[in-house]
Amino acid sequence: MPESLRALSWPALASLVGGSLVALTVVMSLVGFAMERWLSKRRIFAVPLFDGQYRFELVGNAVFIAVVTSAITAALRGGWIRFGAESATRAALTFAAMVLGFQGYYWFLHRAMHTPALLPIHRWHHRSQVTTPLTGQSVSALEAVGWALAWVGLPWLFGLLAPVSFWGWAAYIAFNVTGNVVGHSNVEPTAPMAATRLATWFANAFVYHSLHHARWTGHYSFQSALMDRIMGTEWSDWPALYARIVEGHPLRSLNERGDEAVDAP
Numbered sequence: 001m002p003e004s005l006r007a008l009s010w011p012a013l014a015s016l017v018g019g020s021l022v023a024l025t026v027v028m029s030l031v032g033f034a035m036e037r038w039l040s041k042r043r044i045f046a047v048p049l050f051d052g053q054y055r056f057e058l059v060g061n062a063v064f065i066a067v068v069t070s071a072i073t074a075a076l077r078g079g080w081i082r083f084g085a086e087s088a089t090r091a092a093l094t095f096a097a098m099v100l101g102f103q104g105y106y107w108f109l110h111r112a113m114h115t116p117a118l119l120p121i122h123r124w125h126h127r128s129q130v131t132t133p134l135t136g137q138s139v140s141a142l143e144a145v146g147w148a149l150a151w152v153g154l155p156w157l158f159g160l161l162a163p164v165s166f167w168g169w170a171a172y173i174a175f176n177v178t179g180n181v182v183g184h185s186n187v188e189p190t191a192p193m194a195a196t197r198l199a200t201w202f203a204n205a206f207v208y209h210s211l212h213h214a215r216w217t218g219h220y221s222f223q224s225a226l227m228d229r230i231m232g233t234e235w236s237d238w239p240a241l242y243a244r245i246v247e248g249h250p251l252r253s254l255n256e257r258g259d260e261a262v263d264a265p
């Protein structure tokens, strides 16, 4: 961890962490809205938003950023994470471990939040049936705690095995926010090559998570189809819907199914 950060007071560090997250969220939301505007021929759902959706989602974003800022500030000030000397190798390994660790963690958190007992925690995020760039971080305070546990808990856990890279970890947080915010845009920007079965082991087409919001079940993964494929929760008709969207035919109902539809994952 850089000395300049270690020297900061609690309020200064919290302001820096919170300010960085707000700035990244604003910029990535603008990117998402610009994509929705300029790629309007690739719209995913031609279904209206609910009244006051943006306002509702903004509140969720404020809650999310407040919770994760508190957690990151506490972790840095408290020295919870064992950071080592910076090197390109350590940064790359830390980033890769965060990518895989978060995907594994998130699938189980997300699937658990779809059980009747924990669903109240997750309802806020699902209030958005059609997604916007503001949907990704629109969550309840308790769900935000679930995210914070991974952002801070995974590097703490990795640090028990070997020192982690501050910059590799920080880069992953930025990558996570970017993908989550932009990835909730109601538009499909990916090239067909990026929507093949092989490519989606690494990153999903945008329609993939849109279907989770529309259908409530299946597609619990974050970032890629990896965990859904392992756990058997991938819908088989999303490629057919993808093809329809990129041909300029948006989905006109939340219940729309592709040719290879199955009952439920």
Ligand SMILES: [Zn+2]
Pocket: 110, 114, 122, 126, 212, 216
């Ligand atoms: Zn969900």
Ligand SMILES: [Zn+2]
Pocket: 125, 135, 136, 184, 209, 213
């Ligand atoms: Zn979502």
